[in-house]
Amino acid sequence: MSDVPEFLIRFWPILLQGAGVTLLLTVQGLAAGLVLGMITALGRVYGGKTWRGLAIGYVELFRGTPLLVQLFLIYYGLPGLGITLSREWSAFLALGLNSGAYQAEYLRGSILAIGNGQMMAGRAIGMSKWQTIREIIVPQALRLAIPAWANEPVSLLKSTAVVFLIAVPELMAQGKIIAARTYNPIGAYMSVAVIYMFMVFVLDYGLKFLERYVRIPGFEMEARKA
Amino acid sequence: MLSNFLSYIFQGISITIAVTLVALPAGLVLGLGLALVNTYGGVWLKRLSALYSLLMRGVPPVVLLFILYFILSGNLVNLTPFWAGSVSLGVISSAYQMEILRGALLSISGGQMVAARAIGMSRLQAIQHIILPQALRIAIPPWSNEASIVLKDSSLVYALGVPEILRRAQQLSATTQQPLLAFGAAALIYFVLVFFVNRGLDVLAKKTRLPTQHA
Amino acid sequence: MDSPILQAKNLTKIYGQNVIFQDISLDVYRGETIVIIGPSGTGKSTLLRCMNLLTPIDSGKIFLNGKEITARDANEDKVRQQIGMVFQNFLLFNHLTAFDNVMIGLSKVKKMPKAQAREKALYELNRVGLSDRADHYPGQLSGGQLQRVGIARALAMDPSVMLFDEPTSALDPELIGEVLGVMETLSREHMTMLVVTHEMGFAREVANRIVFMEKGSIVEQGAPDDLFYRPQHERTREFLWKITELYGKKEEKS
Numbered sequence: 001m002s003d004v005p006e007f008l009i010r011f012w013p014i015l016l017q018g019a020g021v022t023l024l025l026t027v028q029g030l031a032a033g034l035v036l037g038m039i040t041a042l043g044r045v046y047g048g049k050t051w052r053g054l055a056i057g058y059v060e061l062f063r064g065t066p067l068l069v070q071l072f073l074i075y076y077g078l079p080g081l082g083i084t085l086s087r088e089w090s091a092f093l094a095l096g097l098n099s100g101a102y103q104a105e106y107l108r109g110s111i112l113a114i115g116n117g118q119m120m121a122g123r124a125i126g127m128s129k130w131q132t133i134r135e136i137i138v139p140q141a142l143r144l145a146i147p148a149w150a151n152e153p154v155s156l157l158k159s160t161a162v163v164f165l166i167a168v169p170e171l172m173a174q175g176k177i178i179a180a181r182t183y184n185p186i187g188a189y190m191s192v193a194v195i196y197m198f199m200v201f202v203l204d205y206g207l208k209f210l211e212r213y214v215r216i217p218g219f220e221m222e223a224r225k226a
Numbered sequence: 227m228l229s230n231f232l233s234y235i236f237q238g239i240s241i242t243i244a245v246t247l248v249a250l251p252a253g254l255v256l257g258l259g260l261a262l263v264n265t266y267g268g269v270w271l272k273r274l275s276a277l278y279s280l281l282m283r284g285v286p287p288v289v290l291l292f293i294l295y296f297i298l299s300g301n302l303v304n305l306t307p308f309w310a311g312s313v314s315l316g317v318i319s320s321a322y323q324m325e326i327l328r329g330a331l332l333s334i335s336g337g338q339m340v341a342a343r344a345i346g347m348s349r350l351q352a353i354q355h356i357i358l359p360q361a362l363r364i365a366i367p368p369w370s371n372e373a374s375i376v377l378k379d380s381s382l383v384y385a386l387g388v389p390e391i392l393r394r395a396q397q398l399s400a401t402t403q404q405p406l407l408a409f410g411a412a413a414l415i416y417f418v419l420v421f422f423v424n425r426g427l428d429v430l431a432k433k434t435r436l437p438t439q440h441a
Numbered sequence: 442m443d444s445p446i447l448q449a450k451n452l453t454k455i456y457g458q459n460v461i462f463q464d465i466s467l468d469v470y471r472g473e474t475i476v477i478i479g480p481s482g483t484g485k486s487t488l489l490r491c492m493n494l495l496t497p498i499d500s501g502k503i504f505l506n507g508k509e510i511t512a513r514d515a516n517e518d519k520v521r522q523q524i525g526m527v528f529q530n531f532l533l534f535n536h537l538t539a540f541d542n543v544m545i546g547l548s549k550v551k552k553m554p555k556a557q558a559r560e561k562a563l564y565e566l567n568r569v570g571l572s573d574r575a576d577h578y579p580g581q582l583s584g585g586q587l588q589r590v591g592i593a594r595a596l597a598m599d600p601s602v603m604l605f606d607e608p609t610s611a612l613d614p615e616l617i618g619e620v621l622g623v624m625e626t627l628s629r630e631h632m633t634m635l636v637v638t639h640e641m642g643f644a645r646e647v648a649n650r651i652v653f654m655e656k657g658s659i660v661e662q663g664a665p666d667d668l669f670y671r672p673q674h675e676r677t678r679e680f681l682w683k684i685t686e687l688y689g690k691k692e693e694k695s
Binding site: 337338340341342343344345346347348351355356359360363436437 | 493495517518519520521522525526528530532533534535536545546549550578580581594595598
């Protein structure tokens with residue numbers, strides 16, 4: 001444990017590099033997951049039978065299996081179908097698909113909380129269903145989902161650590177390199193843990209700040225449930 | 227072909243289940259102790275348990291798993307990869323279970339404690355007979371979520387060489403050159419396991435639900 | 442009369458800068474029903490909570506059967522077994538049926554054998570007229586029924602004194618009667634009772650003694666007739682006048 005400061009100083013270039021990859025994976029996965037999640041949530045609430053079935057299948061499948069298995073299926077399995085992806089693309093795809101399934105549930109919750117009234121009001125002023133979804137439902141759903149959704153970035157950031165198992169050079173992978181080089185795995189992984197902790201706290205703090213910043217008084221999930 | 231794959235990987239199921247069955251109760255016992263200390267303990271116990279939760283939940287499970295694994299299979303303690311991995315997963319889960327139970331304990335109104343004390347119960351008796359039975363019921367749905375997370379996280383001990391489902395799938399994929407089928411079969415098995423864990427705990431939640439308690 | 446069963450001597454309670462009550466002394470004798478009245482926020486409920494040590498006092502002493510219960514070495518849990526308490530908001534144990542609410546103190550605190558505890562619990566439920574609701578959970582009972590279970594739960598411990606903290610003020614008007622009825626019966630059976638309430642009808646008809654509290658001190662006490670018709674203090678008169686304005690008219694109409 002006492003080696004942590006020494007390791008942080010000695011290996012800061014590769015640790016910083018790793019942290020950068022970790023952050024990049026998080027941001028990419030989050031963005032992909034948001035788009036996927038929103039489409040899935042809308043499909044599940046407003047779609048026909050096929051859309052609903054697809055949405056449910058996707059969410060259940062990706063929430064019901066370990067991320068690591070999804071990652072291996074994509075990286076090692078997809079070439080069997082003639083789709084060969086690099087390590088980075090595999091990691092991106094697995095994290096995006098995985099996060100999308102979770103984000104879909106947060107967004108679905110907030111879409112349901114908006115209720116039928118907004119859709120009716122939109123249609124009543126002559127908007128099409130799609131227009132109402134785009135102009136009325138989605139902006140509200142995004143806003144309402146923030147408190148629940150705010151857990152996802154931290155959760156995804158922590159999830160990215162497993163992609164070192166397909167040798168993506170993110171933070172945990174650097175930890176492994178340091179462990180091998182110093183024969184001190186505990187010190188190496190502790191150093192990595194400290195950096196993760198720092199990133200998690202900063203992210204968490206930032207999101208709490210954002211949450212307060214974008215809050216519209218009286219427009220919250222709790223207020224609507226009552 | 228798939229059936230051959232399934233039957234080989236099936237032998238890993240017992241290990242996956244065993245890892246989960248060690249980690250989950252270990253995390254529950256530790257988490258419950260921490261939650262009680264955090265809710266009813268003195269100022270310092272509160273701070274210490276809160277710090278534990280914050281630190282543990284601020285680090286990816288796989289990183290913690292590696293740290294704990296190397297501690298538990300070192301010179302001081304020397305556990306097999308199975309035990310080191312399972313216990314580590316339990317310790318990791320304890321912080322999350324602590325938060326679930328803490329929330330449930332806090333959701334029981336203070337009046338329940340007052341009423342229990344008023345008929346002569348000690349603090350400990352009140353916690354045991356009045357607060358905990360109510361809090362544990364409330365905690366079942368979020369706890370069931372944690373149970374499936376631990377089950378899924380048990381795949382991480384793959385990295386320690388424990389021959390559970392994923393490790394077996396990987397061996398199979400190497401020997402047969404059929405990674406899609408091998409990992410597909412593994413995914414299917416996990417999916418079914420997670421499904422049954424969730425259903426099982428739903429049944430438990432329904433059975434223990436009070437007639438007037440909302441879902 | 443013999444020596445008091447419950448005796449408060451110079452009690453003072455302070456929250457931060459707020460003096461809740463100051464220098465309160467009160468003797469409660471066996472079989473007596475004392476009703477404490479007074480404006481809201483004058484420390485009546487806090488006084489009751491202090492009496493069975495749920496809230497610590499800042500100075501003064503409390504004696505139960507001649508023994509000081511505020512002493513350092515007194516066993517609070519033992520004390521509370523001897524002083525029953527009924528709460529304004531019932532505070533039934535939400536995860537237990539009416540029957541188990543009454544029984545849990547017997548089996549877990551008094552360690553009574555199961556069969557005996559069961560019999561006793563049923564007897565107490567019957568006493569408040571709820572033996573047919575034994576297996577109902579709190580969420581399935583009306584307010585009046587909840588409070589009667591609350592009374593049965595306290596009675597089951599065979600307390601030497603019962604404290605009632607505004608037992609009817611959380612109830613709909615049509616449910617108040619059933620609770621007051623149970624309390625009146627208890628009083629007639631010579632249970633020792635200390636009641637905080639705004640029910641002036643109950644105070645007048647059932648109480649042996651009425652204590653008027655205002656701004657954290659006892660202004661005046663005496664027999665109901667004396668206090669209601671010949672109050673000695675201007676403040677007592679004012680309070681009674683106001684409360685009959687408020688509640689009296691409703692009583693006459695119904």
